[in-house]
Amino acid sequence: MQKANHQILELIKNEHFVQWIVTPSEESTHYWSKWMLTHPDRKKDVEIARQIILSAQYSKDYKMPEEDYNLVLENIVNYSQKKGNKEIQWNPNYWKMAGIAAAVVLVLLAGFMAMRFNVSKNIRHEVASSEMITKTTLKGQKMVVQLPDGSKVMLNAESELTYSTHFKTKRSVTLKGEAFFEVTKDKNSPFTVHSGDIMTKVLGTSFNVRSYPEDTENSIAVVTGKVEVSDKQGNQALLVPNVRGVFTLEDNQLLIEPFSVNKEIGWKDGVIHFEDTPLPQVIATLERWYGVSFIVKDRSLLFGKYTGTYKNASLEKVMKGVSYTTGFEFSLQEKEVTIY
Amino acid sequence: MKSQKVIHNSPKIKKLEPVGFDQFSEKDEHYVWERFIKGDNQSLIYIYRKYADILYRYGRQFTGRSEFIRDCIQELFYDLIDRRSKLSSARSIKGYLFAALKRMILRDIKKEERLQFEEDGFSFSLVESSLSINPGLDIADYAIIQKKLNGLPVSQREVILLHFYEGLSYAEIADIMNIKVRSARALTYRALDSLEKELSPFKGSLFMLLIHFAQY
Numbered sequence: 389m390q391k392a393n394h395q396i397l398e399l400i401k402n403e404h405f406v407q408w409i410v411t412p413s414e415e416s417t418h419y420w421s422k423w424m425l426t427h428p429d430r431k432k433d434v435e436i437a438r439q440i441i442l443s444a445q446y447s448k449d450y451k452m453p454e455e456d457y458n459l460v461l462e463n464i465v466n467y468s469q470k471k472g473n474k475e476i477q478w479n480p481n482y483w484k485m486a487g488i489a490a491a492v493v494l495v496l497l498a499g500f501m502a503m504r505f506n507v508s509k510n511i512r513h514e515v516a517s518s519e520m521i522t523k524t525t526l527k528g529q530k531m532v533v534q535l536p537d538g539s540k541v542m543l544n545a546e547s548e549l550t551y552s553t554h555f556k557t558k559r560s561v562t563l564k565g566e567a568f569f570e571v572t573k574d575k576n577s578p579f580t581v582h583s584g585d586i587m588t589k590v591l592g593t594s595f596n597v598r599s600y601p602e603d604t605e606n607s608i609a610v611v612t613g614k615v616e617v618s619d620k621q622g623n624q625a626l627l628v629p630n631v632r633g634v635f636t637l638e639d640n641q642l643l644i645e646p647f648s649v650n651k652e653i654g655w656k657d658g659v660i661h662f663e664d665t666p667l668p669q670v671i672a673t674l675e676r677w678y679g680v681s682f683i684v685k686d687r688s689l690l691f692g693k694y695t696g697t698y699k700n701a702s703l704e705k706v707m708k709g710v711s712y713t714t715g716f717e718f719s720l721q722e723k724e725v726t727i728y
Numbered sequence: 729m730k731s732q733k734v735i736h737n738s739p740k741i742k743k744l745e746p747v748g749f750d751q752f753s754e755k756d757e758h759y760v761w762e763r764f765i766k767g768d769n770q771s772l773i774y775i776y777r778k779y780a781d782i783l784y785r786y787g788r789q790f791t792g793r794s795e796f797i798r799d800c801i802q803e804l805f806y807d808l809i810d811r812r813s814k815l816s817s818a819r820s821i822k823g824y825l826f827a828a829l830k831r832m833i834l835r836d837i838k839k840e841e842r843l844q845f846e847e848d849g850f851s852f853s854l855v856e857s858s859l860s861i862n863p864g865l866d867i868a869d870y871a872i873i874q875k876k877l878n879g880l881p882v883s884q885r886e887v888i889l890l891h892f893y894e895g896l897s898y899a900e901i902a903d904i905m906n907i908k909v910r911s912a913r914a915l916t917y918r919a920l921d922s923l924e925k926e927l928s929p930f931k932g933s934l935f936m937l938l939i940h941f942a943q944y
Contacts (some may be wrong), residue, residue: 439865443865444889446785446853447851450785457780460805461773464772464776464805464809468809469769472767
C-alpha cells in the first residue's frame with residue numbers, strides 16, 4: 389500500500405500533471421491521454437490524484453464588493469486615459485471643460501452606485517453558495533468561452549451562456565441563441581446543454597446548438613461523437629455525426645436529417661451561407677452578424693429569396709451581392725443600412 | 729525541378745476585429761498583454777475584468793481589511809499603467825499580477841503596524857469534486873486530507889493553493905514567494921510529503937479502495 393500512495397504522490401508532485409488537471413490545454417490533454425494508454429495500470433492513480441488536486445479550494449472564497457469593483461475599474465480607465473492624453477497641449481479651456489465633464493460623470497456615477505449598492509446588497513446573500521457565471525455576446529460579436537473542464541464554447545452573436553461556479557461537479561450549461569461546443573471527453577460525467585425546453589446530453593463531442601428566440605425551429609447539428617437530445621414533450625433521439633435534429637416549435641416534432649456544414653456551422657469559421665433564404669431572414673442574419681440596423685423603405689422590396697455564400701466578407705460586399713440579384717438599391721452609413 | 733517548388737502559406741496575421749475582447753481564448757492572453765503594453769485600453773479592461781476578483785480573493789488571505797486590498801489592487805493597476813511601455817512582453821499575466829500584489833501588501837503591512845496577518849489565511853475547504861461520479865476518495869478521505877493540509881504552515885498552504893487551485897507553475901510561484909524555483913519546488917514537496925505520511929498508515933476507505941484496485 390505504501391507503494392500505491394507513493395505513486396499517487398509522484399503524480400501530484402509532477403508540475404505538468406497538475407497543470408494539465410487545473411488548466412488543461414489541447415497539447416497537455418493529448419500528452420496525458422497517451423501516457424495513460426501506455427500506463428494502463430496507473431489509471432486509478434491518475435483518478436485519485438485528480439480528485440485530490442481538484443478538491444483543494446480556498447475556504448475563504450471572498451469576492452470583491454461590486455461597488456468597489458466598479459469604482460476601481462472606473463478609476464484605472466480614467467487614469468490610463470489621462471496618462472495617454474498627456475501629449476495634448478495644455479489649454480485653460482480644455483481643463484475647464486474636463487473639470488465640468490468630470491463633475492457630471494461623478495454625479496452620475498454616484499447615483500448609479502447608490503442604485504447598484506441597494507440592489508446588490510439584497511441579492512448577494514442568496515447566491516453565496518453557488519453563483520452563476522454568464523457570458524453574453526451582443527450583435528456583431530463572437531466569443532470563445534473556456535469552461536473549467538477544458539471544454540470550449542464558441543458563442544455566436546446575441547447569445548448567452550450560463551453555468552454555475554460548481555460546474556466541475558455537474559457539467560451543465562444553459563444557452564440562449566447559438567453556440568458551437570467542443571466538449572472534453574469524460575465518460576463518467578455527462579455534459580448537458582439546456583436550450584429552451586430542449587436538453588442535449590453528450591459525453592465528449594463537438595456539435596452546434598441553435599435556439600434564437602425568434603426561431604420557429606431549434607436545431608442541434610453533430611460534427612463528431614454521439615449526442616442525445618430530448619425535449620419536455622417526450623421527443624428523444626440519439627444523433628450521430630453529419631446528422632442534425634430539428635425541433636419544430638409549432639407542432640412539437642423532432643426531425644432528423646443530414647445538414648449542410650456551411651449553412652449550419654459555417655458561422656464559426658466566418659462563413660455566411662444563404663440557400664433559398666427569404667429576404668427578411670437574410671436581413672435579420674446580417675443585422676445580427678454585423679451589428680447593424682436595416683431601414684426598409686418599402687416592405688414589398690423584401691419578397692423573394694436569396695442564395696449565396698460569403699467568407700470573412702465585409703457588409704458592403706455582401707450587400708452588393710444581395711442587391712445585385714434581388715434588384716434593390718442600398719446605402720450604408722456607419723451602423724445603418726437603408727434599402728430602397 | 730519539382731523540388732524547388734515552395735508552397736508559401738499566407739502568413740497568419742491576427743487582426744483585431746471590432747467585436748470586443750472577449751472573443752479571445754486563454755491562449756491569446758499573450759496577445760492581450762502585448763496590446764496592453766502598446767497602449768491599448770480595451771486590453772487593460774480585459775485584464776482587470778479577468779483578474780480583479782481572483783486578485784482580491786488572494787489578497788484577502790493576508791488580511792481581513794477589504795478596503796486595503798481594494799486600494800492595493802488599484803495601485804497595482806496604476807503602477808502597471810505607469811510602467812506599461814517598460815514591461816516585458818514574454819510574461820504570464822497571472823503570475824505577474826500575483827507577485828506584484830503580494831509585494832504591495834507586504835510593503836504596506838510592514839509600514840502599518842496595526843495590519844496583522846490573518847491567522848487562518850489560505851485555509852482549505854476540500855470539495856468532493858467528482859465524488860458521485862468516479863470511484864476514488866470518499867468523504868472520510870477528504871476530511872483527513874483537509875485536516876492535514878490545514879495543519880501545515882501558512883506558506884506551505886499558500887503554495888498548495890497557488891499550484892492546485894490557481895494552476896500556477898513553480899517558476900511563477902517562486903516569483904510570488906520571492907524565492908528560487910528550486911526552493912518553491914522543495915516547499916511544495918515538503919507539504920505534499922506530509923500528506924503521504926498521513927495517507928500511509930491508512931485505515932480508512934482509501935486503503936480499502938486500493939486493495940480493491942489491486943485485485944484488478
